[in-house]
Amino acid sequence: MYPRITTVFIGFLVFCATAWADPRPFTFTYDTYPVGKGNFEYEQWVTYRTHTQEDSDLTRIDLRHEIEIGLADNFDLGLYLPNWRYEDTEDHTGPQFDSISAEFIYYPLNPVTDPIGMGLYMEVGVAEDELQFEPKLLLQKDINNWTFAYNLILETEIEGVFDTEHENEVEGVIGHAIGVSYGIAPGWQLGAELTIESEYADWEKYQGTVVYAGPAISYQRGTIPGTQAGWWVTVTPAFQLSDEEDQPDLAVRMIAGIEF
16 A cells, blocks of 8 residues: 555656646745735645654645635735545545635735745634634745745644534644745755644643754746746655654655646
8 A cells, every 4th residue: 555655646746746836945834925916826735744653654645725816916815625635544544634724824024125024824724623723924035046934833723613512622833934945046946944843732731842854946937838827846855853753754745836
């Protein structure tokens, strides 16, 4: 089962990269480039996770399909319909629905025209028996060919919201995402990302911190021949630097986008 899932994942990456342009220099770190009023973008997210200390055979592929619309020059609306995953674990094998969600991003400052770029991000998700809230502060600075980005993340998951017989379970996450990228050639950017996430039960009891880091490479083609659409693809393989036994040792994320 493991080789077959891996083959499917690699094939899907190739398909997305060749088929599908507010380009993202990172995959785990949000930038502050708005889509722009009246513009429309489709993004395909694929995240491959494998191997934990508790389950060495873990294989999981998370997929998100995002439609992002520029409602104003500094305000974007994104819809994820749906978020789902395919996994091969000790408890479950096969596809599984995750959630649907919407994101709202307001950009009070632009990284090109202002001293620093800033974005105020809010994502709201609804799962089978769960509500998710994820506000973020997005910061970015462009210096010549360099791009520096930082995200502060506060995520809350409330489980059991539709279960009237049991008490809700709340999990909080304080996260940091840092990205550095350099334009090495026309259309190409090479950099690195670091993510740190600390979990809290009921926002009171500390559960642990997981740290990932890895290189990020992004390619932008410009426009698709015969159309006005531009496309790009970014990939980050992230390796766990902490020692959290229930977290994957490797997470590879690809985001491919096409803008109309």
